[in-house]
Amino acid sequence: PALLFVKTSRGKEEGRRFYACSACRDRKDCNFFQWEDEKVSEARLAAREEYNRNHQPTFTHKQNVERYKKFVLLPLSKRRFCHECQQLLLPSEWEKHSNHQFLCDISTAQLKSPSQFLYPLENKKTNAQYLFADRSCQFLLNLLIDLGFRRVLSVGTPRLHEMIQSKSSQEEDFRVRSLLLDIDFRYSQFYTEDEFCHYNMFNHHFFGGEAARETCRKFLYEDNGERVIMVTDPPFGGLVEALASSFKKLMAMWKETGKEGQGNKEMPMFWIFPYFFESRILDFFPSFSMMDYQVDYDNHALYKHGKTGRRQSPVRIFTNLTPSMIVLPVEEGYRFCTICERYVSSGNQHCEICNSCTSKDGRRWKHCVLCKKCVKPSWCHCNNCNCCALPNHSCEKTDSGCFVCGKAGHKRSACPTLSRT
Ligand code: SAH
Ligand code: ZN
Ligand code: ZN
Ligand code: ZN
Ligand code: ZN
16 A cells, blocks of 8 residues: 655645655655556556565565474574575575575574664665664663553564563563564564564554454553553654554554543553654644653664763654653753653753743753744844844745745645645
């Protein structure tokens, strides 16, 4: 299944609609394209099906589960993983991969943490995988446990999932369970069909069909008081609109499985995303608020916690839980603001005029009386533009208006003519 897009040109109100791949935004990775009103010939349909048949993964999830069972019975010396093919190998297959590089002697502990040896997919447009730094992952898990959750729907958070999986296999009294939904099919080698579903979060598609959907539904059903939370960390280039629509469908699934008494409640959720998407996320989820906690990553040059002290990460947690319940680590400099009733960054000063802790990026922001709001410390008020901006900005830029409709006052992402599709 694809996603319906609209092609617009500057100044034109009506765009032409077409289907394209929802997962790959780079036409080089997937060139599927079809006008909404296009008639597709039988021959082309057949060719497409043929292409799809030829591009299936080597093994199905079921086959991978069987292979895993055999794999764990092997002695350490026979446990190999092929780097080139990103695949666990059974001894009979070694020869086929003889000129590939292997990872050898894979321990059971290693098998429980596949994200440590699968290489992160790095295609910028399609599937950039940024893995949580251990500190952030541990923080998230402890937070969930302290909040009383016993089940985690991990949507695009393989590292959180594996931390939960490996703890529950090691610690007797660890009672948290996780279901991973992710588009990265390599994970099907390590998890059963009750632990991992191949899923596209841009169009809520379960590749495993009705059975996989049912697995998810069952997981969301809150048996004997085990509360569920969804945690998601989508690729930052992802379309907020498409993501929000999928997450609403997952929320609806949770609601359907619920007993009466859930009333108007929403499925608790953590959506991890950069702070500059705040207004976009709030457009779709008005009940959400943004936490000050800075989520750190292992393999992101910009967002990782450097050796020489803390670099600022722009990534935050958006949640529909009551902000005061989200306790942030005081030892990392977060403090509780009693007026805002939430934890904030150490640099985030409470502004008397806005009556709120206004910083979004952790630095101390300053209040501009003309703009009637707090702005970044590096900004100055510009009388030309009538708002605050960087001192060296070029004034013309701001009145060039929206790319889609040509009107001033908003950018293309907020264009009202687009919201119809
Ligand atoms: N910080 C997380 C990983 C986030 S990276 C962690 O450490 O666990 C984004 C994740 O979303 C990756 O696991 C990637 O495989 C997954 N992903 C990317 N596109 C997706 C899509 N269309 N549907 C589902 N998952 C997707
Ligand atoms: Zn190989
Ligand atoms: Zn405050
Ligand atoms: Zn202010
Ligand atoms: Zn100003």
